[in-house]
Amino acid sequence: MRLFFDARYIRVDFHDGISRYSTELAAAVAAAAADRGIEVTYLIFDERQRAFLPAGAEVLVIGDPTAIIEPLAALGLNKQHPDAVFSPMQTIGSLGRRFRLILTLHDTIYYRHRTPPKDLPWYVRAGWRLFHLSYVPQRLTLNAADIVATVSETSAAEFARVRLTKRPVVVIPNAPQRLADFGVTVVPGAENLVYMGSFMPYKNVETLIRAIGMLPGRTLHLLSRISDARRAELEALIEPAGGRVVFHGGVTDAEYAALLADRAVLVSASLDEGYGLPVAEAIELGVPAVITDMPIFREVAGGGALYAPGTDAAAFADAVRTLDDPAAVVAVVAAGRAHIARFSWARSAGILLDAVTSLRP
Numbered sequence: 001m002r003l004f005f006d007a008r009y010i011r012v013d014f015h016d017g018i019s020r021y022s023t024e025l026a027a028a029v030a031a032a033a034a035d036r037g038i039e040v041t042y043l044i045f046d047e048r049q050r051a052f053l054p055a056g057a058e059v060l061v062i063g064d065p066t067a068i069i070e071p072l073a074a075l076g077l078n079k080q081h082p083d084a085v086f087s088p089m090q091t092i093g094s095l096g097r098r099f100r101l102i103l104t105l106h107d108t109i110y111y112r113h114r115t116p117p118k119d120l121p122w123y124v125r126a127g128w129r130l131f132h133l134s135y136v137p138q139r140l141t142l143n144a145a146d147i148v149a150t151v152s153e154t155s156a157a158e159f160a161r162v163r164l165t166k167r168p169v170v171v172i173p174n175a176p177q178r179l180a181d182f183g184v185t186v187v188p189g190a191e192n193l194v195y196m197g198s199f200m201p202y203k204n205v206e207t208l209i210r211a212i213g214m215l216p217g218r219t220l221h222l223l224s225r226i227s228d229a230r231r232a233e234l235e236a237l238i239e240p241a242g243g244r245v246v247f248h249g250g251v252t253d254a255e256y257a258a259l260l261a262d263r264a265v266l267v268s269a270s271l272d273e274g275y276g277l278p279v280a281e282a283i284e285l286g287v288p289a290v291i292t293d294m295p296i297f298r299e300v301a302g303g304g305a306l307y308a309p310g311t312d313a314a315a316f317a318d319a320v321r322t323l324d325d326p327a328a329v330v331a332v333v334a335a336g337r338a339h340i341a342r343f344s345w346a347r348s349a350g351i352l353l354d355a356v357t358s359l360r361p
Helices: 017-036 047-052 070-078 122-131 136-142 153-161 205-212 228-235 253-261 277-285 295-304 313-322 326-340 345-358
Strands: 002-006 039-044 058-061 084-086 100-104 147-150 169-171 187-195 219-222 244-247 262-268 289-292 305-308
Touching: 002 017, 017 039, 017 345, 039 047, 084 345, 100 345, 147 153, 147 345, 153 169, 153 295, 169 345, 187 205, 187 253, 187 313, 187 326, 205 219, 205 228, 205 244, 205 262, 205 313, 228 244, 253 262, 253 277, 262 277, 262 313, 277 289, 277 295, 277 326, 289 295, 289 313, 295 305, 295 326, 305 313, 305 326
Parallel strands: 002 039, 002 084, 039 058, 084 100, 100 147, 147 169, 187 219, 187 262, 219 244, 262 289, 289 305
Antiparallel strands: none
C-alpha cells in the first residue's frame, strides 16, 4: 500500500507546532511502516525539507501548500497513484482525488481567535478570516476526506459538539520532544518561571507578569520572539518591587532545555489552547508546571501541574510558592511523568498506520 505523507509544513528555519508535529510523526511513521506493508513517500515543496526527513526517505516534490493552485493538488497526485494521502493539515486540495484521504484539524481555536499568522501571503490571510467566519467551509473541507485526524480528545469532543464532520475522527496525539537529549540535568526548584509561547492576547501573558510582581527574588523568562510594541505593553505592567522579567527574544531548543532544567517551573496562563506542547515537554523532562485550569491542559498534564484560574495572578503566585516544598515537587513530577508516558510518537504513528490500513480497498 502506497502512503503519501504531506511533509510540506516542515519549516526549514525553526519549528512551529505544525512543523514539529510533521517532523516527529514522519520519523515515527518511517520506522513502523514497512512492518505494516506500507510504502511511504513524503511530499515536500522545498528541497531543504529533505534534511528533516528520515535518511533515505522517498520524496516527491510538489507545489507550495500556500500557492493559489493548492485546491487542485489532488489532480497532480492522482498521476502518482497513491493509495492514501495523509496531511497534518486540512488544506491539501481534494478536488477530483482518486485516492483515500486523511486530513488533520488540530483544534478549533481559530474560530475563537481569527487572526491568521502574519507570515502567510495576503490572499491566504484574507481567505483564512473568511474561512473561519462560519463552520460551513470547514465542514465541506473535512467531509471531503475519508478520515479526519486531530491531536487530542478535547479537540475531538469539540468537533462532535459543533458537528464539524460526518467522517470518523481519530485522535493522533501530539507528543513531547525529549529535551533531556540536549544533555541537561534538572536541578529542582521554583526560582525561575519559564514561558514558551506566543504573545497573542488569548495567551494572557499579562497574568504571568502580574504574578511575578508578587514573587520578588524570582525571574520570569519569556522565551519567544516578540514585537517591540507588544513588549512595551507588557513592560508597562512590570512591578519594580517584584521579580525580574527577562525577554529572551527567541531561543534554540538547547537553550530552552537549559532554562527549564535550572530550578524552573513551566508557566502558562493561556485562556485557550489547541494542545499545549511546551507543557508536555516540561513534564516529560521532569519539570513541574503551573498552568490554567482548562480541559486541554488537564488532558496534557494530568497530575504533572498545579492549576489556577487563568486571570487570577495571585493564584498563580500561590501555586509557584507551593513548589518551594521539595516534597511537593517530587510528587508533581512523579505524577506528571506517569501521565506523559502515554504520549509517544511511536504510539501516534501506530494510530495513523492503523487508520491508513483501515482504508485498504
